[in-house]
Amino acid sequence: MxxxxxxxxxxxxxxxxxxxxxxxxxxxxxxxxxxxxxxxxxxxxxxxxxxxxxxxxxxxxxxxxxxxxxxxxxxxxxxxxxxxxxxxxxxxxxxxxxxxxxxxxxxxxxxxxxxxxxxxxxxxxxxxxxxxxxxxxxxxxxxxxxxxxxxxxxxxxxxxxxxQLDLIYAILFGLIFGIMMAIDMGGPINKIAFFIGIVSISQGRSTMIMASIMASGMVPPLSIALLTLINKRKFKYEQNQLAKKNWMMGLSFMTEGAIPFSAENPKKVMPAIIIGSALAGAFIPLFGTTLSAPHGGILVLFLMTNWWGFLISLAAGTMITVILLLILLPNVQEEVVENK
Structure with missing residues (x-):
C-alpha cells in the first residue's frame, strides 16, 4: 500500500x-x-x-x-x-x-x-x-x-x-495480528490489522479479533513505560522523561508511543515488542474475551466480555516484553540524571 x-x-x-x-x-x-x-x-x-x-x-x-x-x-x-x-x-x-x-x-x-x-x-x-x-x-x-x-x-x-473462529484459529489470528500491530507501530501494516478488526465489528458485533488487536497495540508503549520505571539506565535521561507519556498512550491504545524508543535500538527493542504483542493477542481467545469498540483502550473495558481476560493478556504481554528488554538492552553509558 x-x-x-x-x-x-x-x-x-x-x-x-x-x-x-x-x-x-x-x-x-x-x-x-x-x-x-x-x-x-x-x-x-x-x-x-x-x-x-x-x-x-x-x-x-x-x-x-x-x-x-x-x-x-x-x-x-x-x-x-x-x-x-x-x-x-x-x-x-x-x-x-x-x-x-x-x-x-x-x-x-x-x-x-x-x-x-x-x-x-x-x-x-x-x-x-x-x-x-x-x-x-x-x-x-x-x-x-x-x-x-x-x-x-x-x-x-x-x-x-x-x-466465528475456532479456538486454535483464533489464537493463530491473534498471534498474527499482534505481530502486525507491533511491527511498524502505526504504519501501514499496523493499520491493515486495525482495519480487519474494524471489519469484524462493523455491523455491531463483539469479536475476539478486535480485543486481540487492542491488547497487542497497547503492549509496546506500556512495556516501555514500565521498563523505565523498573530500570532507568536502559534509556537516556531525556527518553526516561518522554516515557512517562507512554502510560497514557498505552492505556488509550496509541501504539505510536513506543516508536522513539524502538528507533534508538531497533535490533533489540523490536523483537521484544513484537513477541510481547503477539503473545498478548494470542492469549485473548483463551479467555473468550471480545470487544465491540475499535478504540479507547482501558476506557472501553466495560464493553468487553470477560474483561478480566483482557487485563491478564495485556499484563502478560507487557511483562514478557519488559523481561526481554531487561535482558537484551545494555545500560546506557552516561549517568542517569535524577530530578532535583
Missing part, C-alpha cells in the same frame, strides 16, 4: 472510529436498560430511541467510510458518489465493498473533473452541482451493482470467518 492510498484509507477510518465507539456504548446502554423491563411509557420510548440511534449509526458506518475516502481523493465532488457507493455495500459486500466503493468513487470523480475542466464558465455551476455528481454517482452505482453481484457471498464468508 503506497502512502497516498494509506492516507486516503485513513481519511475514511478516522471519522468512523468515534461513530463505532458511540454506537457500541449506545448498544451497551440499550441492552442494559432493556433487560430491566421498565414499566414506564416515556422511559420505554427513550430506550427505543436509543436502539434506533444505535442501528442508524451502524448503518452510517459504511457510507461515511466510503464518502470520506472519496472526499480525500476528489474533494467535495467525491462525497455524493462515495456515500452512495458505501450505502450500496451495507447489505452486500460490507466493509471491504465500502473500501472499494470509496476508492472507485474518488478516482472516477477525479477523472470526470478533468474531463469537465475546460467547459464554458456559464456551465461550470451547473456541472458542479448537477452534471458531475449525477454522472459520477450513476457510474459508481452501476459499478457497485456488478461488484456486489460478483463478490457479495465471498466477502460475507470472509466476515463470518473473522467472527
Amino acid at each position: 503506497n502512502q497516498k492510498m494509506h492516507k486516503h484509507m485513513m481519511s475514511g477510518i478516522s471519522p468512523i472510529i468515534p461513530l463505532l465507539v458511540v454506537a457500541s456504548i449506545f448498544m451497551f446502554l440499550f441492552l442494559k436498560l432493556d433487560s430491566l423491563n421498565i414499566q414506564n411509557s416515556l422511559l420505554n420510548e427513550m430506550i427505543n430511541v436509543l436502539n434506533q440511534a444505535t442501528q442508524w449509526m451502524y448503518i452510517l458506518v459504511l457510507p461515511v467510510f466510503a464518502g470520506f475516502i472519496a472526499y480525500s481523493i476528489a474533494n467535495k465532488p467525491g462525497i455524493v458518489p462515495g456515500l452512495v457507493g458505501g450505502g450500496l455495500a451495507v447489505y452486500a459486500t460490507g466493509m471491504i465493498g465500502a473500501l472499494v466503493a470509496g476508492f472507485i468513487a474518488g478516482y472516477l470523480t477525479k477523472y470526470i473533473l478533468v474531463l469537465f475542466k475546460n467547459i464554458p464558465n456559464t456551465l461550470k455551476g451547473l456541472s458542479t452541482m448537477v452534471i458531475i455528481p449525477l454522472l459520477s454517482t450513476l457510474l459508481v452505482a452501476f459499478f457497485m451493482l456488478l461488484f456486489n453481484m460478483s463478490f457479495s457471498q465471498i466477502f460475507r464468508d470472509i466476515e463470518q470467518i473473522l467472527i
Whole structure:
C-alpha cells in the first residue's frame, strides 16, 4: 500500500472510529436498560430511541467510510458518489465493498473533473452541482451493482470467518495480528490489522479479533513505560522523561508511543515488542474475551466480555516484553540524571 492510498484509507477510518465507539456504548446502554423491563411509557420510548440511534449509526458506518475516502481523493465532488457507493455495500459486500466503493468513487470523480475542466464558465455551476455528481454517482452505482453481484457471498464468508473462529484459529489470528500491530507501530501494516478488526465489528458485533488487536497495540508503549520505571539506565535521561507519556498512550491504545524508543535500538527493542504483542493477542481467545469498540483502550473495558481476560493478556504481554528488554538492552553509558 503506497502512502497516498494509506492516507486516503485513513481519511475514511478516522471519522468512523468515534461513530463505532458511540454506537457500541449506545448498544451497551440499550441492552442494559432493556433487560430491566421498565414499566414506564416515556422511559420505554427513550430506550427505543436509543436502539434506533444505535442501528442508524451502524448503518452510517459504511457510507461515511466510503464518502470520506472519496472526499480525500476528489474533494467535495467525491462525497455524493462515495456515500452512495458505501450505502450500496451495507447489505452486500460490507466493509471491504465500502473500501472499494470509496476508492472507485474518488478516482472516477477525479477523472470526470478533468474531463469537465475546460467547459464554458456559464456551465461550470451547473456541472458542479448537477452534471458531475449525477454522472459520477450513476457510474459508481452501476459499478457497485456488478461488484456486489460478483463478490457479495465471498466477502460475507470472509466476515463470518473473522467472527466465528475456532479456538486454535483464533489464537493463530491473534498471534498474527499482534505481530502486525507491533511491527511498524502505526504504519501501514499496523493499520491493515486495525482495519480487519474494524471489519469484524462493523455491523455491531463483539469479536475476539478486535480485543486481540487492542491488547497487542497497547503492549509496546506500556512495556516501555514500565521498563523505565523498573530500570532507568536502559534509556537516556531525556527518553526516561518522554516515557512517562507512554502510560497514557498505552492505556488509550496509541501504539505510536513506543516508536522513539524502538528507533534508538531497533535490533533489540523490536523483537521484544513484537513477541510481547503477539503473545498478548494470542492469549485473548483463551479467555473468550471480545470487544465491540475499535478504540479507547482501558476506557472501553466495560464493553468487553470477560474483561478480566483482557487485563491478564495485556499484563502478560507487557511483562514478557519488559523481561526481554531487561535482558537484551545494555545500560546506557552516561549517568542517569535524577530530578532535583
